[in-house]
Amino acid sequence: MKxxxxxxxxxxxxxxxxxxxxxxxxxxxAKEQFFPVLPYRTGAYAPNGxxxxxxxxxxxxxxNARDGGINGVKIAFEExxxxxxxxxxVECYERLKGKAQGAIFQPLSTGIxxxxxxxxxxxxxxxxxxxxxxxESSDGQVFKWNFPLxxxxxxxxxxxxxxxxxxxxxxxxxxxxxxxxHDSPYGKEPIPLLQERAKMQGFDLQLLPVTAPGVxxxxxxxxxxxxxxxxxxxxxxGVMNSAALKEAVATGYPREKMYGVWWSAAExxxxxxxxxxxxxxGLVVTGEGxxxxxxxxxxxxxxxxxxxxxxxxxxxxxxxGMVSAALxxxxxxxxxxxxxxxxxxxxxQIRWGLENLTLDQKALDKLGLGxxxxxxSTSCLDHEGSRSARVHTWDGKKWNFTSDWIEADESIIKPLxxxxxxxxxxxxxxxxxxxxxxxx
Amino acid sequence: xxxxxxxxxxTTYKEDQQIFPITQDRIGVLLLIAFAFIGxxxxxxxxxxxxxxxPFLILSLAALGVNILVGYCGQISxxxxxxxxxxxxxxxxxxxxxxxxxxxxxxxxxxxxATLVGMFFGIPSLRVKGLYLAVATLxxxxxxxxxxxxxxxxxxxxxxxxxxxxxxxxxxxxINTPYxxxxxxxxxxxxFGLLAKNLVRSAIGREWMAIRDMDVAAAVIGIRPMYxxxxxxxxxxxxxGVAGALWAFVYLGSxxxxxxxxxxxxxxxxxxxxGGMGSIMGSFFGAAFIVVLPIIINLVLPSxxxxxxxxxxxxxxxxxxxMIFGALIVWFLIVEPHGLAKLWSVGKQKLRLWPFxx
Numbered sequence: 125m126k127x128x129x130x131x132x133x134x135x136x137x138x139x140x141x142x143x144x145x146x147x148x149x150x151x152x153x154a155k156e157q158f159f160p161v162l163p164y165r166t167g168a169y170a171p172n173g174x175x176x177x178x179x180x181x182x183x184x185x186x187x188n189a190r191d192g193g194i195n196g197v198k199i200a201f202e203e204x205x206x207x208x209x210x211x212x213x214v215e216c217y218e219r220l221k222g223k224a225q226g227a228i229f230q231p232l233s234t235g236i237x238x239x240x241x242x243x244x245x246x247x248x249x250x251x252x253x254x255x256x257x258x259x260e261s262s263d264g265q266v267f268k269w270n271f272p273l274x275x276x277x278x279x280x281x282x283x284x285x286x287x288x289x290x291x292x293x294x295x296x297x298x299x300x301x302x303x304x305x306h307d308s309p310y311g312k313e314p315i316p317l318l319q320e321r322a323k324m325q326g327f328d329l330q331l332l333p334v335t336a337p338g339v340x341x342x343x344x345x346x347x348x349x350x351x352x353x354x355x356x357x358x359x360x361x362g363v364m365n366s367a368a369l370k371e372a373v374a375t376g377y378p379r380e381k382m383y384g385v386w387w388s389a390a391e392x393x394x395x396x397x398x399x400x401x402x403x404x405x406g407l408v409v410t411g412e413g414x415x416x417x418x419x420x421x422x423x424x425x426x427x428x429x430x431x432x433x434x435x436x437x438x439x440x441x442x443x444x445g446m447v448s449a450a451l452x453x454x455x456x457x458x459x460x461x462x463x464x465x466x467x468x469x470x471x472x473q474i475r476w477g478l479e480n481l482t483l484d485q486k487a488l489d490k491l492g493l494g495x496x497x498x499x500x501s502t503s504c505l506d507h508e509g510s511r512s513a514r515v516h517t518w519d520g521k522k523w524n525f526t527s528d529w530i531e532a533d534e535s536i537i538k539p540l541x542x543x544x545x546x547x548x549x550x551x552x553x554x555x556x557x558x559x560x561x562x563x564x
Numbered sequence: 565x566x567x568x569x570x571x572x573x574x575t576t577y578k579e580d581q582q583i584f585p586i587t588q589d590r591i592g593v594l595l596l597i598a599f600a601f602i603g604x605x606x607x608x609x610x611x612x613x614x615x616x617x618x619p620f621l622i623l624s625l626a627a628l629g630v631n632i633l634v635g636y637c638g639q640i641s642x643x644x645x646x647x648x649x650x651x652x653x654x655x656x657x658x659x660x661x662x663x664x665x666x667x668x669x670x671x672x673x674x675x676x677x678a679t680l681v682g683m684f685f686g687i688p689s690l691r692v693k694g695l696y697l698a699v700a701t702l703x704x705x706x707x708x709x710x711x712x713x714x715x716x717x718x719x720x721x722x723x724x725x726x727x728x729x730x731x732x733x734x735x736x737x738x739i740n741t742p743y744x745x746x747x748x749x750x751x752x753x754x755x756f757g758l759l760a761k762n763l764v765r766s767a768i769g770r771e772w773m774a775i776r777d778m779d780v781a782a783a784v785i786g787i788r789p790m791y792x793x794x795x796x797x798x799x800x801x802x803x804x805g806v807a808g809a810l811w812a813f814v815y816l817g818s819x820x821x822x823x824x825x826x827x828x829x830x831x832x833x834x835x836x837x838x839g840g841m842g843s844i845m846g847s848f849f850g851a852a853f854i855v856v857l858p859i860i861i862n863l864v865l866p867s868x869x870x871x872x873x874x875x876x877x878x879x880x881x882x883x884x885x886x887m888i889f890g891a892l893i894v895w896f897l898i899v900e901p902h903g904l905a906k907l908w909s910v911g912k913q914k915l916r917l918w919p920f921x922x
Binding site: 163165166170174177203204205207209210211214215218219222234235238239241242243246258307308309310312313315316333336544551552553 | 609610611614615619660713714720723724725726728730731740815816817818819820822823859862877878879881882883886
């Protein structure tokens with residue numbers, strides 16, 4: 125009997141509290157722009173998810189602390205941990221979307237991006253998928269609400285191939301190139317572009333999938349050992365990256381011949397391997413922090429408001445999260461420039477802002493972002509904005525830039541984007557947006 | 565006093581055989597269904613419908629299917645996630661490949677193909693049982709994960725291996741708003757729930773239970789083990805397959821094989837064990853426990869923390885959620901190893917005796 129009455133008490137308390145939570149959160153919608161955050165600080169990919177989430181949170185805090193918000197509109201944000209699981213991400217999206225009249229979601233997972241791509245247009249919420257998501261969604265005429273800003277996986281694969289081609293003196297005909305990829309939508313994304321390039325340049329493309337989360341790669345690397353490819357492209361995330369590097373060491377595959385995409389080449393990926401990973405190359409889209417990092421150190425971490433450890437500030441994934449947050453903030457700022465400064469923007473207004481984002485070097489310098497990101501300019505046709513990255517190489521202790529900015533070759537990507545976007549539009553019975561719709 | 569059945573005399577076989585023989589139960593269930601159809605959509609907001617109730621309904625349906633196999637027939641299966649996936653991908657292929665295929669037919673065809681696959685992977689149950697069978701069905705899980713990841717045909721040659729559907733319609737009515745989706749799932753759950761309830765009361769259901777309780781004795785009294793076991797696999801996989809199709813079509817909209825990973829199989833098995841093996845009602849309780857509780861913990865913990873002046877970070881929240889959830893499962897199983905459904909029936913028994921317990 126006692127246990128039952130205890131249970132009843134717990135149940136009653138829980139229901140009471142839930143209603144209390146729901147009512148308070150409904151009231152807390154004053155003049156604030158709400159930024160939902162869908163990071164993952166737990167699960168198999170947490171080592172890489174955490175620095176990204178910390179950078180994201182710190183930048184939003186910085187805007188509040190240093191500038192007093194976006195033109196006076198304070199930023200409110202709330203995190204909901206997705207653990208990289210699609211159904212959890214969908215639940216988080218549903219939970220957070222009700223807290224504002226439209227917001228920007230950045231799911232940091234290709235799987236969740238695919239699920240939200242179907243939902244966001246109905247709710248009038250924009251999706252920024254900076255450096256991930258559907259590659260064909262850079263076609264803004266079909267994907268009205270998706271913004272794969274600063275590069276898609278097709279851009280990433282193209283940049284790596286350009287770098288390899290240059291290294292080989294312009295001709296890679298007959299070379300063997302293996303793609304070791306996370307067997308999920310994320311890992312499969314670059315395949316169409318690599319196949320296109322393989323046809324064009326005459327290299328031999330080998331596809332070596334690794335089952336998620338990627339800890340077990342013995343079989344894959346056995347294939348690498350047998351085939352001895354000239355280059356290995358690594359499309360991993362989280363534990364998969366360090367596992368792949370360790371396997372490469374065990375197999376004796378030269379790390380100098382390995383190229384990771386931007387999610388496979390940050391500090392958590394190589395830290396455990398340390399000296400043995402020396403020579404491993406990866407893409408990076410952010411530069412060195414400079415002014416913005418100093419600002420975060422004084423205004424956020426200096427006032428004990430920082431998220432996560434202070435020494436992580438300025439690391440690759442931290443910067444990536446920070447730049448992602450900056451893009452969202454600038455989208456809102458751009459929207460305010462048309463629909464009224466100091467006002468809270470709605471979903472459609474934010475979408476316009478993201479679609480007409482123009483951040484040239486001067487604007488970036490003013491924001492303190494001049495050294496961390498390349499200028500970006502979006503349009504109705506191009507939701508990607510900019511598509512360039514650099515190669516950096518691990519020297520055993522830290523990452524060093526080893527190439528200049530490389531721009532992805534639009535002449536290859538554009539037709540591919542159009543082809544896949546058309547296929548998507550046909551499947552979903554969508555029509556391309558007209559010129560008039562682009563103005564709105 | 566509250567729950568009295570004396571005075572309710574049955575004078576015909578028909579009355580004696582109805583699903584809910586006690587008047588209060590009958591009225592109660594009718595009221596509950598009416599409330600689910602009319603009351604809930606009026607009271608619940610969009611978040612409640614989309615993020616809690618729709619997954620709850622669909623996973624209840626899946627748990628119902630698993631319960632038929634595990635709870636009623638005693639064949640422990642870890643392949644439920646795979647059968648959900650088969651349902652989802654089969655339905656998807658009918659949906660995209662055949663122009664003008666009605667949605668309901670697609671979903672039922674998903675169930676049909678899940679039945680075929682389920683029966684195929686049920687064949688080992690004729691030779692092995694218990695944990696051995698669980699491991700054999702795990703093979704179904706790995707095989708389906710592999711097939712849907714690698715065989716491009718299943719995903720309509722999508723570059724990233726993701727399938728997605730949109731613009732769902734039934735009899736010309738669109739299924740897009742949360743309310744429509746909720747009602748659509750509810751109709752499926754009610755129909756399948758009543759069918760399953762009837763099925764387990766019928767001859768075949770009794771055969772399943774006889775096999776579960778002691779298969780040798782059941783065979784001796786003339787029950788064909790092969791027929792009983794495979795029919796349990798068939799019925800269970802059909803329901804699980806339809807649930808999988810609903811999960812993909814109605815809840816996710818766009819999915820990858822990870823949505824039906826081995827975690828999903830475990831989740832469904834936990835629902836059945838927690839809710840109550842061999843109880844239709846238990847499937848709903850189990851699904852509610854597994855789906856709703858983590859979300860409630862997620863919503864309540866930050867404000868609880870705020871009461872005592874502690875800010876709960878996102879990571880701490882998720883970790884705490886998993887710990888509390890795990891502890892609660894253990895606690896529930898110690899307090900009531902027969903699941904939440906047993907608690908419910910104990911409660912009913914108490915009400916029946918009240919105010920003179922003996």
